[in-house]
Amino acid sequence: MIVIIANIVVMCMTYDGEPPQYTQQLKDCNYIFITIFLIECISKMYGLGVYPYLYSGANKFDLFLVILSMGDLMMDYFDLRSNKALTIAP
Numbered sequence: 001m002i003v004i005i006a007n008i009v010v011m012c013m014t015y016d017g018e019p020p021q022y023t024q025q026l027k028d029c030n031y032i033f034i035t036i037f038l039i040e041c042i043s044k045m046y047g048l049g050v051y052p053y054l055y056s057g058a059n060k061f062d063l064f065l066v067i068l069s070m071g072d073l074m075m076d077y078f079d080l081r082s083n084k085a086l087t088i089a090p
Contacts, residue, residue, distance in 0.1 A: 007033040027076070034069045041066045 010029045041063055045053045053059050074080070 003033065003036055031073070034066075034073060037062070037066050037069065
């Protein structure tokens with residue numbers, strides 16, 4: 001629970017016009033949190049088994065969030081946020 005609260009605090013620390021170094025530090029913190037949540041997900045799957053893990057709605061939700069977070073990491077890694085093909089606005 002402490003890690004979740006710390007993650008929320010870090011996500012709330014962004015602001016408009018922040019220095020690039022500050023932005024990178026927040027991204028690094030986000031990577032650490034994603035890694036912690038991924039390790040938690042994998043260890044629970046290993047400990048419970050895949051099907052018993054997926055039986056719980058809370059675990060399904062956690063897995064969904066981890067998958068979305070991994071997609072966010074991939075977008076950062078491949079620099080897809082600046083890709084004009086992914087924009088919706090005209």
